[in-house]
Each structure stands twice: as C-alpha cells, then as structure tokens.
Amino acid sequence: MKIQQVLDALEQFAPLPLQESWDNAGLQVGLTEAEVSGALLCLDVNEKIIDEAIEKGCNLIISHHPLLFRGLKQICGADYVQRTVMKAIERHIVIASMHTNMDNARNGVNWKIAERLGLKEVKFLQANGEADSAQSGSGVIGLLPEAMVADDFVLLVKRQFDVECALCNELLGRPIRKVALCGGAGDFLLDEAVNQQADAFITGEMHYHQYFGYEQRIQICVIGHYQSEQFTSEIFQDVIQRQYPDVKTFIAETNTNPIIYL
Numbered sequence: 001m002k003i004q005q006v007l008d009a010l011e012q013f014a015p016l017p018l019q020e021s022w023d024n025a026g027l028q029v030g031l032t033e034a035e036v037s038g039a040l041l042c043l044d045v046n047e048k049i050i051d052e053a054i055e056k057g058c059n060l061i062i063s064h065h066p067l068l069f070r071g072l073k074q075i076c077g078a079d080y081v082q083r084t085v086m087k088a089i090e091r092h093i094v095i096a097s098m099h100t101n102m103d104n105a106r107n108g109v110n111w112k113i114a115e116r117l118g119l120k121e122v123k124f125l126q127a128n129g130e131a132d133s134a135q136s137g138s139g140v141i142g143l144l145p146e147a148m149v150a151d152d153f154v155l156l157v158k159r160q161f162d163v164e165c166a167l168c169n170e171l172l173g174r175p176i177r178k179v180a181l182c183g184g185a186g187d188f189l190l191d192e193a194v195n196q197q198a199d200a201f202i203t204g205e206m207h208y209h210q211y212f213g214y215e216q217r218i219q220i221c222v223i224g225h226y227q228s229e230q231f232t233s234e235i236f237q238d239v240i241q242r243q244y245p246d247v248k249t250f251i252a253e254t255n256t257n258p259i260i261y262l
Helices: 003-011 047-056 080-091 100-104 107-115 151-163 186-195 225-229 232-243
Strands: 026-029 039-042 059-065 096-097 120-127 137-148 178-184 200-206 221-222 249-250
Touching: 003 059, 003 096, 003 232, 026 100, 039 047, 039 232, 047 059, 047 080, 080 120, 096 232, 100 107, 100 137, 107 137, 107 151, 107 232, 120 186, 137 151, 137 186, 151 200, 151 221, 178 186, 178 225, 186 200, 200 225, 232 249
Parallel strands: 039 059, 039 249, 059 096, 178 200, 200 221
Antiparallel strands: 026 096, 120 137, 137 178
C-alpha cells in the first residue's frame, strides 16, 4: 500500500479545496510513493511525535494542525519546526495534515465533537448550500437527548472532553437543549449560534471581549483548542481503516498541548 493511497482516502473524505484560503493542509514533508509501514495520527507535529512514529515503525504521520504554515527560509535546526522537518527527512517519514478541510467536511471535526456530546439532528451551523444536505460548512448545531440545566451541561462537557476547567459566561437561567459548536477557534460563529436560537455555544478558544453582552442569551462554554479537537485522530483512523483495513494505524500517545493548567 502506497502512502499516496492513504492520503487519497483522507482527501476523498475531506477534499483539500474545502480548506480556508489561509491554511496549508495536505502534504507537508516527504515522498509519497513509498510503501506505508504504519500511520501515526495526531493533532500537532513536533520532535516527540517523530520519535513516537519511529518507535512504532510508522513512516507516515497524519496531523490535524499543519507543521508548515509559512514558508521556511532556512532549515538549520533553529526552532522546533525546522528540527522536526530535518528529523522527518532523515528518517524518511512523510508528514501530511488535514486541517480546515477536515473542519469543514461533513462528518469531520465538528461532527465528532457533536458525537461525543450525544447530539441528535446535527447539521452545519453555517452551511455551504442547503443546511440539511450540504457537504461542507462551518460549525454544527444539534439537540441534546434531553434538556439540561446549565451547570449540569457544563459538567457534561468537562467530563466528555476531560478538561480541567471551562471558561463560561453567566450560567443560563433556562434549560439547555439546542447546542451549537465549533472546534478550535470558533468565536466567529457565536452570533450565528444566537441567530439560530441555540441555548449554548461550545468552542475551543474565544477572545475576551466576545464574552460581553450574551448574558442570558446563550451559554458560552470554552474548553481549550487542543481539548476541543483531541478526538480528530479517531476520524483519520476510521477513514483509513474503512478503506485500507490492513494499514496499521496508531493514535498518538504524545500530548502536544503547549498549555498547562496550574
């Protein structure tokens, strides 16, 4: 099985044209005509991820966040990106990323978050086309199986995403049933969530001033960028195993979240 065939399966699920204009999804490092020995699936790529790939015998790394966002003017080991590129090339490891194309695809990142929360009747929050049948869009919105009071809802979110704390505005005084969400930096969808009469909005990170003015309009729940997208590797694994069940896949054990809570 060629590495390129594995990448083709992922790109068929989440086509690269779905990525945002500023993004750099797709192949990052390496040659794709080699036989795949195993695929390590992760959120970010750094030197420890390369080490884990070597340990597990993988010559392919699939990440959510691209290693390369901007062009490199030199590769001399001056920072972790350069060192990671050098180590990958030295060990003949291919790195590819499925970023905002996977965010924007049906059954992609935001659908996985909705699945973790048990949401029903899920559809795109901001669809590219008719909401119920659109194949791409930003964020999703759906219904909890049963309405919940705000503090129980926040506890559910913290439990399902194993977060130490959640950043919330004033607890909502009415039951929460309709939930909008966007993994990563999704604050640009907050007003759309309000427009669609969501009771709550979950995202990974949000600017300070955006918390103002939504008291008793919507329950904001911000859980951290890494935490919100941590299950993305499960999507990669499902796609690869469904099409190429003989390819060995490993969800990375290395925690690459640079933020710690003290």
